[in-house]
Amino acid sequence: MSVLRLAVQKKGRLCEASLDLIKACGIDFNARAQQLTAPAYNFPLEFFFLRDDDIPGYVHDGVADIGIVGRNEVEEKGYPLRIVENLGFAPCRLSIAVPATFDYRGLKDLEGKTIATSYPRILKDYLEEHAVEADIHEISGSVEIAPAIGLTDAICDLVSSGSTLLHNNLKEVETILHSTALLTAGENLTEEKHAILDKLLVRIRAVQRAKKHKYILLNAPDSKLADIVRILPGMKSPTIMPLAEKGWSSLHSVVHEDDFWNIVEQLDQLGAQGILVTPIEKIMY
Numbered sequence: 001m002s003v004l005r006l007a008v009q010k011k012g013r014l015c016e017a018s019l020d021l022i023k024a025c026g027i028d029f030n031a032r033a034q035q036l037t038a039p040a041y042n043f044p045l046e047f048f049f050l051r052d053d054d055i056p057g058y059v060h061d062g063v064a065d066i067g068i069v070g071r072n073e074v075e076e077k078g079y080p081l082r083i084v085e086n087l088g089f090a091p092c093r094l095s096i097a098v099p100a101t102f103d104y105r106g107l108k109d110l111e112g113k114t115i116a117t118s119y120p121r122i123l124k125d126y127l128e129e130h131a132v133e134a135d136i137h138e139i140s141g142s143v144e145i146a147p148a149i150g151l152t153d154a155i156c157d158l159v160s161s162g163s164t165l166l167h168n169n170l171k172e173v174e175t176i177l178h179s180t181a182l183l184t185a186g187e188n189l190t191e192e193k194h195a196i197l198d199k200l201l202v203r204i205r206a207v208q209r210a211k212k213h214k215y216i217l218l219n220a221p222d223s224k225l226a227d228i229v230r231i232l233p234g235m236k237s238p239t240i241m242p243l244a245e246k247g248w249s250s251l252h253s254v255v256h257e258d259d260f261w262n263i264v265e266q267l268d269q270l271g272a273q274g275i276l277v278t279p280i281e282k283i284m285y
């Protein structure tokens, strides 16, 4: 029987969230520190633990069937991979930064300058697209110290909070790419592996949807029910059940995290009481 081989980062920013996602899909495994592979016990899946930079190549070559890796690595490596799902975690951006003292007005100010980066391919395409000629200096780590030690005039690196740039007296001046973790697949999966991937995707999507929603329960006076139903979406519409106390009902609903605080404020204004909010484990179809 076929087993789907999933490449995940061995150690680093993507590792924990990748494994947590698979666990939340009800898939059990034992990832020991020194092991490079691990089988899942209750799903036809095998983990390969790799450096994140290597994941696009392994998926492309078919050594692994699918992989979880940042968009930044997918774009930099440039292989024609299928992006199966945007997993949304590990958000960051690839940006150009210059010393805080650099009087930067626009991309043209980088003409003839040197830029240190671990993403030469993405940077080269970006500079070409904007008709700027600069010298790309490829380094694999500690890119942010390059200007301070006199190696380059600027850098192009991943940023999330921006605190590393600040610590190194750099300012972010251009954003080239927004990245999050992606589930990628090779283009030549067998039919059997496709079927396993489809099953995995049903689970991943159920977990992803659940993360974005909250389950709300509340009590409301019957006189306000119509107003409350108008603001509560629910899966179809909210569930309403009469309470033992006359004139009151209990409502249950599912609310998207983006609307959540807004809705709770309105509920409060409409006289709702005992508002309970609970996380949802999975939302199936």
Ligand code: ATP
Pocket (backbone or CB within 6 Å): 009, 010, 011, 012, 013, 014, 050, 051, 052, 053, 069, 070, 071, 072, 073, 090, 091, 092, 158, 159, 160, 161, 179, 180
């Ligand atoms: P590896 O040893 O696997 O090559 P790494 O040092 O290249 O590890 P990490 O620092 O663990 O990689 O980052 C992995 C991924 O996390 C990045 O490729 C990117 O997609 C994402 N990421 C999110 N925020 C940041 C950030 N502030 N800096 C770097 N990467 C980030």
Ligand code: MG
Pocket (backbone or CB within 6 Å): 051, 052, 053
């Ligand atoms: Mg890496």
